[in-house]
Amino acid sequence: MLIEMQNLTKTYGEGDQLVHATRGVNLEIVEGDFIAVVGPSGSGKTTLLNLLAGLIGPTSGTIKHRSKEIQTLSLEERTAHRLANMGFVFQDYQLLPVLTARENVELPLQMRGEPQNEIDQKTKWALEQVGLGSMMNRYPKQLSGGQQQRVAIARAVAGKPSLILADEPTANLDSKTAQDIIDLFKRLNHEYKLTFVFSTHDPRLIDQVKRVIRIKDGQTQEGKEL
Amino acid sequence: MSRWLFLIKFSWRNLGRQPLRTLIMALGLCFGTGYIIFALNFSASGSKEIVNDFLAQYTGDHQLVAPGYYPDNDKKKFDPQKTLLESNFQNFDRTRYTQRITLPVFLSTPKKTQGTLLTGLVPSQELRLSNVTKALSQGRFLSDEGRNELLLGEKLARKIGVTIGGEVAGISQGLDGSTAVDLFTVVGLMNFGGGDMEEYVAFTTLASTQEFGVFPQGGFHQWVSFGTYQSKIPTAPEGTELVPWDVILPEINGSIRFIDIFTWIVAVIIVVVISLGMGNTLMITFLERQKEFYSLNVIGARSSWIAVSLAFEVLFLGIIGIGTGVLLGFLVTTLFHYYPISLKVFTGGKAIMMGGMAIIPKIRLSHYTHYYWQAPLLVFSFLSLSLILPIHRIIQRSRRAD
Numbered sequence: 001m002l003i004e005m006q007n008l009t010k011t012y013g014e015g016d017q018l019v020h021a022t023r024g025v026n027l028e029i030v031e032g033d034f035i036a037v038v039g040p041s042g043s044g045k046t047t048l049l050n051l052l053a054g055l056i057g058p059t060s061g062t063i064k065h066r067s068k069e070i071q072t073l074s075l076e077e078r079t080a081h082r083l084a085n086m087g088f089v090f091q092d093y094q095l096l097p098v099l100t101a102r103e104n105v106e107l108p109l110q111m112r113g114e115p116q117n118e119i120d121q122k123t124k125w126a127l128e129q130v131g132l133g134s135m136m137n138r139y140p141k142q143l144s145g146g147q148q149q150r151v152a153i154a155r156a157v158a159g160k161p162s163l164i165l166a167d168e169p170t171a172n173l174d175s176k177t178a179q180d181i182i183d184l185f186k187r188l189n190h191e192y193k194l195t196f197v198f199s200t201h202d203p204r205l206i207d208q209v210k211r212v213i214r215i216k217d218g219q220t221q222e223g224k225e226l
Numbered sequence: 227m228s229r230w231l232f233l234i235k236f237s238w239r240n241l242g243r244q245p246l247r248t249l250i251m252a253l254g255l256c257f258g259t260g261y262i263i264f265a266l267n268f269s270a271s272g273s274k275e276i277v278n279d280f281l282a283q284y285t286g287d288h289q290l291v292a293p294g295y296y297p298d299n300d301k302k303k304f305d306p307q308k309t310l311l312e313s314n315f316q317n318f319d320r321t322r323y324t325q326r327i328t329l330p331v332f333l334s335t336p337k338k339t340q341g342t343l344l345t346g347l348v349p350s351q352e353l354r355l356s357n358v359t360k361a362l363s364q365g366r367f368l369s370d371e372g373r374n375e376l377l378l379g380e381k382l383a384r385k386i387g388v389t390i391g392g393e394v395a396g397i398s399q400g401l402d403g404s405t406a407v408d409l410f411t412v413v414g415l416m417n418f419g420g421g422d423m424e425e426y427v428a429f430t431t432l433a434s435t436q437e438f439g440v441f442p443q444g445g446f447h448q449w450v451s452f453g454t455y456q457s458k459i460p461t462a463p464e465g466t467e468l469v470p471w472d473v474i475l476p477e478i479n480g481s482i483r484f485i486d487i488f489t490w491i492v493a494v495i496i497v498v499v500i501s502l503g504m505g506n507t508l509m510i511t512f513l514e515r516q517k518e519f520y521s522l523n524v525i526g527a528r529s530s531w532i533a534v535s536l537a538f539e540v541l542f543l544g545i546i547g548i549g550t551g552v553l554l555g556f557l558v559t560t561l562f563h564y565y566p567i568s569l570k571v572f573t574g575g576k577a578i579m580m581g582g583m584a585i586i587p588k589i590r591l592s593h594y595t596h597y598y599w600q601a602p603l604l605v606f607s608f609l610s611l612s613l614i615l616p617i618h619r620i621i622q623r624s625r626r627a628d
Contacts, residue, residue: 083526094521098239
């Protein structure tokens with residue numbers, strides 16, 4: 001089991017202002033899963049991803065990553081855990097403008113302190129996977145939105161993490177580019193057994209994933225049917 | 227190693243994200259550092275020049291006297307009975323020294339009697355070593371052969387109603403206890419800028435003073451040295467006491483120390499102001515990139531990684547700004563070494579009064595090596611302090627998943 005969430009609740013505020021972002025979520029994710037988290041705005045999709053990434057801690061319940069409890073780790077330990085085990089793709093790419101595509105992909109590998117020759121190999125592999133092997137020395141501003149998102153995906157997958165989280169990765173892209181990105185996810189999932197969990201509000205993507213987690217008012221329900 | 231190189235590259239490039247802001251911050255550091263180096267060099271050079279100017283006119287850099295000549299460690303009092311003997315200084319290096327006698331006398335004319343200090347000196351040696359002749363405004367300087375020739379300050383001459391060629395009676399007590407009375411002829415008038423020196427000091431030859439004051443066996447009071455300011459002070463010969471100028475004139479030494487401390491206080495205030503501005507600008511700059519720091523944290527950047535990358539940015543900014551500031555300070559100091567600053571600019575054309583003498587020096591700036599590491603260190607220390615709050619704030623915010 002890769003991820004195991006048990007009775008996970010996250011609340012914000014207190015008293016009359018208390019908001020349940022998630023309520024008693026139980027979820028299991030296995031290696032090689034390809035999951036879309038869907039739901040309306042404010043339903044708790046991002047909170048669920050943040051809980052999975054260890055960016056926030058649950059109010060109650062447990063979350064385990066390969067049997068290791070995440071919620072008991074300190075902030076710095078959770079950051080180190082993300083660096084070693086997770087990749088993250090943002091809706092607005094979040095590439096560093098002062099680094100080239102290659103250097104952006106290198107970034108988490110450099111943070112890990114890997115040897116330079118391994119970094120070079122992994123970076124080259126990741127950029128080739130996303131079809132940007134020839135553009136690796138371009139800066140983000142020299143790339144289109146779709147290309148920037150591909151760089152962000154290369155950055156997320158370069159270290160071959162056990163879990164790749166993507167928060168609305170296609171929201172800023174046109175439908176064709178969005179489909180290209182999902183196709184890329186599918187191929188990486190299929191060929192390299194990389195585990196993807198991404199949030200989306202695009203119903204067209206639902207048929208293309210293995211599992212769909214629907215979330216409404218902080219509660220989850222699994223299934224492709226509405 | 228590659229991790230550090232990557233971090234350095236990342237931080238260096240971040241400096242170019244807001245080029246104008248980076249330029250303004252670097253210029254702030256540059257001008258601040260440059261000004262501090264210039265101000266410290268100016269202060270130290272000015273003090274040195276003023277003191278040199280002052281000491282070269284009369285006091286000298288240090289004096290050799292008989293033990294007990296300055297009783298009770300009070301350099302304003304002296305005991306005329308404590309004399310040195312020429313015979314004890316046969317092998318003495320006289321290239322920087324001249325003999326002096328200082329005797330309290332009453333100078334009297336039919337118009338008025340005035341108490342004053344009569345200084346006996348060796349004219350040819352004095353001409354060679356000191357700048358006392360610079361103050362000569364009328365008449366001529368003393369001659370070695372002249373007997374009972376007298377130089378008076380213009381103010382003293384007016385007070386007792388005498389001009390060049392006039393005669394003045396001197397009244398004192400000889401060292402043997404007798405009453406010393408003699409007639410002196412005024413050969414020149416001195417202008418010290420109107421201070422005490424012009425009103426209460428008179429000069430005659432050493433030989434005349436010895437005869438007048440009944441000094442036994444060619445005795446005298448002081449060997450006064452010139453031209454060794456702040457250099458190594460020699461050991462006092464046996465049977466003598468060595469008194470440096472800052473002991474003779476502690477108030478002037480105190481003034482110089484005050485100026486030095488004041489300059490440092492101003493320097494620290496400037497650095498604090500620069501640091502506050504710098505800290506504020508850094509805070510704004512970092513907060514503008516808050517989302518980026520959050521993203522870095524999401525992909526696994528530890529707080530230390532973010533903090534070090536920001537510290538490198540400021541380090542590079544500091545190296546550029548402070549480095550050019552050191553160069554600026556060096557160039558400006560060099561400029562005013564070749565084109566000395568006249569203190570008249572600051573005094574409205576008036577002289578500075580020191581120890582009863584008027585000083586109008588031109589300050590030729592010198593390079594004081596220690597300021598070239600002290601000033602940058604000071605600026606860099608405060609710059610580092612100004613970085614603490616922005617980094618702390620950004621680390622806190624980078625962990626916030628909002």
